Amino acid sequence: MASETLLVTGGAGFVGSHAVHELIDRGFGIVVADNLNQGHLAAVHPKAELVQIDLADRAALKRLFGRHRFTGVLHFAANSLVGESMAQPFLYLRDNVVNAMNLVELCIEHGVKRFVLSSTANLFGNPKQIPIDEDAAIEPGSPYGESKYAIERMLAWADQLHGIKSACLRYFNAAGAHPDGSLGEDHQPETHLIPLVLDAAAGRRSHIEIYGTDYPTPDGTCIRDYVHVCDLAVAHALVLDVLTERSCRYNLGNGKGYSVREVIAAARRVTGCDISVREGGRRPGDPPVLVASSDRIRAELGWTPKFSDLDSIVAHAWGWRRQNPAGYDDRSNEKRRRAP
Numbered sequence: 001m002a003s004e005t006l007l008v009t010g011g012a013g014f015v016g017s018h019a020v021h022e023l024i025d026r027g028f029g030i031v032v033a034d035n036l037n038q039g040h041l042a043a044v045h046p047k048a049e050l051v052q053i054d055l056a057d058r059a060a061l062k063r064l065f066g067r068h069r070f071t072g073v074l075h076f077a078a079n080s081l082v083g084e085s086m087a088q089p090f091l092y093l094r095d096n097v098v099n100a101m102n103l104v105e106l107c108i109e110h111g112v113k114r115f116v117l118s119s120t121a122n123l124f125g126n127p128k129q130i131p132i133d134e135d136a137a138i139e140p141g142s143p144y145g146e147s148k149y150a151i152e153r154m155l156a157w158a159d160q161l162h163g164i165k166s167a168c169l170r171y172f173n174a175a176g177a178h179p180d181g182s183l184g185e186d187h188q189p190e191t192h193l194i195p196l197v198l199d200a201a202a203g204r205r206s207h208i209e210i211y212g213t214d215y216p217t218p219d220g221t222c223i224r225d226y227v228h229v230c231d232l233a234v235a236h237a238l239v240l241d242v243l244t245e246r247s248c249r250y251n252l253g254n255g256k257g258y259s260v261r262e263v264i265a266a267a268r269r270v271t272g273c274d275i276s277v278r279e280g281g282r283r284p285g286d287p288p289v290l291v292a293s294s295d296r297i298r299a300e301l302g303w304t305p306k307f308s309d310l311d312s313i314v315a316h317a318w319g320w321r322r323q324n325p326a327g328y329d330d331r332s333n334e335k336r337r338r339a340p
């Protein structure tokens with residue numbers, strides 16, 4: 001029996017499922033709360049209990065908190081696409097903020113004192129200085145980023161007024177897959193660069209379109225900091241220890257940026273496939289360069305990305321893609337494992 005039980009919302013999603021894997025390896029008991037709208041039943045660790053629940057359903061959430069004595073909450077579940085949030089701002093602001101508030105209020109009611117939030121580099125909008133550290137000015141670049149910032153502020157008040165300690169983890173570009181090929185990235189529809197490039201390599205799409213070639217970067221395409229999803233997972237486990245004492249916030253990236261053209265070149269190297277490219281216009285809301293400084297979490301918690309080079313990240317994503325060409329088998333999503 002695990003000595004501690006953690007609630008992981010969105011534990012059937014990309015980063016959440018990898019974090020669950022890491023936490024179970026470390027001996028935690030895990031309850032996954034996921035509505036399976038974007039998550040996949042097949043991504044849920046067999047040792048985790050899955051509760052199919054929508055975080056907007058406060059009554060169901062209350063019953064869930066009543067059934068378990070959680071010692072912490074890791075909150076991954078959210079709408080998380082910058083572009084979509086520009087088109088549907090209030091969907092993002094309402095759902096992300098209200099769902100988080102439901103959780104935080106239940107943590108207060110049930111004495112759960114540790115809360116880990118999946119936050120985002122989009123908090124920093126179009127930053128003036130690269131790399132971006134935790135003291136950079138917060139100017140959310142989209143309603144998505146704004147929603148995460150609102151939750152960070154909510155958590156600051158939950159600490160000040162109720163002693164709930166929180167870790168706000170600002171991910172840069174989560175990428176890669178579990179090296180054993182058991183877990184990977186599968187969004188419907190997929191909008192992220194690496195899976196789309198790999199689909200082009202596998203012949204599942206005709207080409208990859210580069211969104212903008214006139215950015216003020218060396219090759220004219222956007223630069224991003226791709227961080228391996230398993231390294232992100234480890235960071236979640238590390239901050240849990242900090243939360244017994246204090247709240248914290250960390251920027252999580254490799255500290256190294258790669259352009260869209262460099263990602264495509266890495267995919268050609270790793271897959272050995274030809275990838276046809278079309279140069280298109282800019283995607284609204286994309287800043288030219290986003291690269292993290294993760295010096296703080298490295299210094300304070302000894303976090304060191306294990307898979308920091310782009311080729312490993314792309315190779316792991318490719319490994320999963322080859323084993324699961326059409327992504328997860330979602331037919332099993334129809335089955336509810338346990339009612340809330």
Ligand code: UDP
Nearest residue numbers: 191192193196209210211222224260283286
């Ligand atoms: N991108 C691209 N073509 C695509 C998808 C993405 O050129 O089909 C670019 C996008 O403009 C950005 C980078 O790839 O500069 C990473 O985009 P992604 O959507 O993966 O993550 P984001 O940076 O938006 O979180």
